[in-house]
Amino acid sequence: MEENKVKIRKFLSRFFKKHELxxxxxxxxxxxxxxxxxxxxxxxxxxxxxxxxxxxxxDFANFKTINLLASFVEKKTVKx
Amino acid sequence: xxxxKLKLVIWDLDNTIWNGVILEDDSVVLQEGxxxxxxxxxxxxxxxxxxxxxxxxxxxxxxxxxxxxxYFLYPRINWNSKSSSVKGxxxxxxxxxxxxxxxxDQPFERExxxxxxxxxxCIDAADIAGLLDREEFMPLFxxxxxxxxxxxxxxxxxxxxxxxxxxGPQEEFLASLDMKLTISPVTEDDxxxxxxxxxxxxxxxxxxVTYSYEELNELRHSPDHTLIIAELEDIxxxxxxxxxxxxxxxxxxxxxxxxxxxCRVMSRGVGSVLIAYIIKLAKEKGVYLTADFxxxxxxxxxxxxxxxxxxxEIEHNGNHIVxxxxxxxxxxxxxxxxxxxxx
Numbered sequence: 015m016e017e018n019k020v021k022i023r024k025f026l027s028r029f030f031k032k033h034e035l036x037x038x039x040x041x042x043x044x045x046x047x048x049x050x051x052x053x054x055x056x057x058x059x060x061x062x063x064x065x066x067x068x069x070x071x072x073d074f075a076n077f078k079t080i081n082l083l084a085s086f087v088e089k090k091t092v093k094x
Numbered sequence: 095x096x097x098x099k100l101k102l103v104i105w106d107l108d109n110t111i112w113n114g115v116i117l118e119d120d121s122v123v124l125q126e127g128x129x130x131x132x133x134x135x136x137x138x139x140x141x142x143x144x145x146x147x148x149x150x151x152x153x154x155x156x157x158x159x160x161x162x163x164x165y166f167l168y169p170r171i172n173w174n175s176k177s178s179s180v181k182g183x184x185x186x187x188x189x190x191x192x193x194x195x196x197x198x199d200q201p202f203e204r205e206x207x208x209x210x211x212x213x214x215x216c217i218d219a220a221d222i223a224g225l226l227d228r229e230e231f232m233p234l235f236x237x238x239x240x241x242x243x244x245x246x247x248x249x250x251x252x253x254x255x256x257x258x259x260x261x262g263p264q265e266e267f268l269a270s271l272d273m274k275l276t277i278s279p280v281t282e283d284d285x286x287x288x289x290x291x292x293x294x295x296x297x298x299x300x301x302x303v304t305y306s307y308e309e310l311n312e313l314r315h316s317p318d319h320t321l322i323i324a325e326l327e328d329i330x331x332x333x334x335x336x337x338x339x340x341x342x343x344x345x346x347x348x349x350x351x352x353x354x355x356x357c358r359v360m361s362r363g364v365g366s367v368l369i370a371y372i373i374k375l376a377k378e379k380g381v382y383l384t385a386d387f388x389x390x391x392x393x394x395x396x397x398x399x400x401x402x403x404x405x406x407e408i409e410h411n412g413n414h415i416v417x418x419x420x421x422x423x424x425x426x427x428x429x430x431x432x433x434x435x436x437x
Contacts, residue, residue: 031263042423050264050363052402053395069389072401 018063019084025058026080037080059083065090100140100215100230101189101294104180106198107146107153107171110219116156117149124160127223132165134226138233139240141187141247144169145179145196167247176203177210186254187247188357190296190392195230197222237287239334249330250358256330268362269430271328275364277371278436280314280321280338287335288323291354298355298365300396301388305340305352318343324368326359337364339372348376350385353396363428365399371435373403373424383421389413 019037026035029051030044055077056067065087076086108115112122135142143166146153150171157163168186170179176198184191192213198204199219208216215230225231233240253271260267280288285307292304305313313319324337336359340352350372355364376383385405389397390413403425405417427433 028263029265042425050361050366052398056398069394069397070407072398073406074401074404077402 015084015088018087019080021062022080022083022087025055025062035080039080040078041080042074042078059087063087063091098190098192098230099233099293100195101193102141102143102184102187103135103195103197104143104145104183105166106176106200106203106219107144107148107157109199110197111144111162112156112160116152120152120156122156124162125219129162131222131225132162135231136165136244137241138231138236139243140231140233141167141244143167143183143187144171145176145183145198146171147173147176165244167244167251175206175210177207180207180211180214186251188297188360234293235286235290237290239287240290242332242334246332246334246358249333253328253330265428265430268428271330271430272432273326273328273362273430274432274434275367276325276434276436277322277368278325280310280323282311282314284323284335285310285314288321288338291335291338291356292352295354295356296390296392297357298360298396299390299393300350300353300400301386302390302393303352303388313340322368324355324364326362326364333359337368339368341372344381347382347384348372348379350383353385360395363431365396366403366425367427367431367433369399369403370425370427371433373419373421376419377421377424383419384408385417385419387415387417389415 023035026041030041033044035041059065060067071086071090075082077083105111111125111128113125114122116122132142148171153171154163154169157166168183170183172179176196180194180196184194191211195215195217196204196207197217197219204216204218207214217225239246257267260270288310289305289307296302310321314321320341320343322339322341323335325335326333333356336356338352338354339350342349342351353365353368373383385400387397387400400417403419404423405419407415408418409416
């Protein structure tokens with residue numbers, strides 16, 4: 015989990031340069047999140063963690079903060 | 095299956111555009127009638143490129159000498175397989191493989207392209223005489239935007255290389271473009287382009303529903319509908335009219351029946367801006383906002399755009415989704431783009 019958070023924070027820092035993101039900070043409240051960012055975020059999640067983001071996963075709530083992103087990744091990558 | 099209207103023709107050079115093999119004999123001349131075809135396709139708004147196994151410098155110099163180099167976007171003159179060249183060109187231009195024709199005199203090359211890219215229409219260079227009369231080479235209409243299409247894609251190529259060379263963050267690059275988006279009601283002059291957009295646009299299209307000139311004209315006058323067109327320009331020039339929104343405006347609910355954008359403005363954030371604009375309008379009116387969405391294998395980007403703009407699925411029937419937005423949340427317009435609203 016911690017390891018994933020580091021990866022996620024590193025990815026996000028490319029977009030929120032001047033700001034040190036807190037684990038529970040709402041990234042959508044920080045400014046304009048365009049579809050461009052959204053697509054890159056989803057591609058990043060899929061590639062980095064080898065998971066598939068399904069249409070029903072594309073809920074705002076899954077991507078709001080670093081903590082939520084990390085638990086989303088965990089939920090999606092749990093081995094059955 | 096009915097052949098789609100073509101958007102791009104990729105030409106071979108030796109014994110297709112000119113008569114002979116340039117590395118054997120430098121004195122090749124254009125095949126009879128070829129110049130007329132190239133010019134006519136260009137004026138119809140059909141893009142053209144080159145896939146040739148050749149020495150790049152020699153072949154390109156010949157294209158310039160013949161005065162036709164400017165007609166071709168992202169030419170691939172190299173020793174790679176033709177299918178990989180075709181694929182690369184199509185990716186650079188960013189259109190569907192099923193809207194591409196490939197013309198070559200060599201059966202081997204046509205078969206190689208066909209086997210790797212079955213959606214491409216492969217044509218023998220010997221058969222180009224009647225080319226311009228073929229159904230798939232006849233666009234539904236030729237608008238101001240289609241006549242300028244090549245120039246707009248040329249500007250895109252310049253933007254693209256500027257973007258690749260830019261080392262700072264993407265937002266900064268976007269800011270350096272000095273983009274201006276103009277949002278205005280569809281006027282009579284826009285109707286052909288609006289129809290063309292509904293027909294041509296597949297990736298950034300929320301429903302894929304096409305509308306005819308007459309239908310759009312009716313909707314434009316309908317008191318229960320709002321039809322909006324968006325135009326983008328930046329330091330490299332005009333992108334033209336690139337976005338269309340159809341709103342169904344009820345007493346208490348507004349529905350986005352259609353939201354689409356030309357794929358040339360992909361990665362510019364136009365979709366999010368248009369949605370933010372609609373949310374703002376709905377909020378001012380105090381109505382509930384919904385949106386129709388039809389899922390295809392091509393429009394995932396639009397799905398993401400809606401979801402990240404705060405829309406939630408309220409109905410899901412097969413591939414048809416209805417989104418709802420409670421308007422509690424809206425993004426501000428991005429700082430990298432000027433937005434002008436004309437009434």
